[in-house]
Amino acid sequence: MEDLRILVRSYVDRLPPDAVFSHRSALIVHGLPIPYVERDDVFAESVSPRSGVRLAKMLVRRRVSDRAGYEFVDGIPVTTVLQTLLDIARDCPLAFSVAALDAAVRSSVVTVEQMRSFSEAHPVRTGTRKIVKVLENVDARRESVAESICAVRLVEHSIPGFEPQVDIRDGAGKHLGRTDFANRRAKVIAEFDGAGKYHLDGADPQVTFERERRREYALRNEGWLVFRVRWSDLFSADLFLRIGESVRRRLVMDDSRREA
Numbered sequence: 001m002e003d004l005r006i007l008v009r010s011y012v013d014r015l016p017p018d019a020v021f022s023h024r025s026a027l028i029v030h031g032l033p034i035p036y037v038e039r040d041d042v043f044a045e046s047v048s049p050r051s052g053v054r055l056a057k058m059l060v061r062r063r064v065s066d067r068a069g070y071e072f073v074d075g076i077p078v079t080t081v082l083q084t085l086l087d088i089a090r091d092c093p094l095a096f097s098v099a100a101l102d103a104a105v106r107s108s109v110v111t112v113e114q115m116r117s118f119s120e121a122h123p124v125r126t127g128t129r130k131i132v133k134v135l136e137n138v139d140a141r142r143e144s145v146a147e148s149i150c151a152v153r154l155v156e157h158s159i160p161g162f163e164p165q166v167d168i169r170d171g172a173g174k175h176l177g178r179t180d181f182a183n184r185r186a187k188v189i190a191e192f193d194g195a196g197k198y199h200l201d202g203a204d205p206q207v208t209f210e211r212e213r214r215r216e217y218a219l220r221n222e223g224w225l226v227f228r229v230r231w232s233d234l235f236s237a238d239l240f241l242r243i244g245e246s247v248r249r250r251l252v253m254d255d256s257r258r259e260a
Contacts, residue, residue, distance in 0.1 A: 106142070
């Protein structure tokens, strides 16, 4: 993150008059995570009331905004946290936006209520529906950027019924584990399978892997269908189409049993 902050700082002298850093650049300055990086992303993003321009490594959006939405952080002119998150919600893809806002709410930088109040107090000419949709999908119970993106993909693929951080117990009440996402009625689980989880707190990866294997076996033994989601799966439709089909099939079977 410090390297990115240095990169942003290197563009301070190149800012147009009256421009301040915004969007991804502002996230970096405020110490908030960048959910993901795409090949054509630029990190020198700013807003200016006078003109907009896109250069090879800099994007300036023309925006008329209240000066109260700007501040200086370590000498860097930047949009405030609330203005930054509002801009992200307005202009960035849904998954990126929700992940950024989830992280801010999860770390207690802002609350959803503060975001809604700020949005209502600073209406925009375009992008209102996008902002509303982002705020509707923010949920601080998700514990990582990957979980936030996964939740958005479930919404985008119209897969209903998934809740974050669900505790699962067997028929005798024994706790089997807490899952990233679970559809209780369909008994389908989606777990993000990041490599980092096997190294948490200096744990032996092999021991952690074996514990996860036994946990998953216990869940399957109780009738749960478990899908492992990798980072690359978050940017492809294949796995989510399979999850959606499994949920629909299991719900049909559940309806049939209820009617029998």
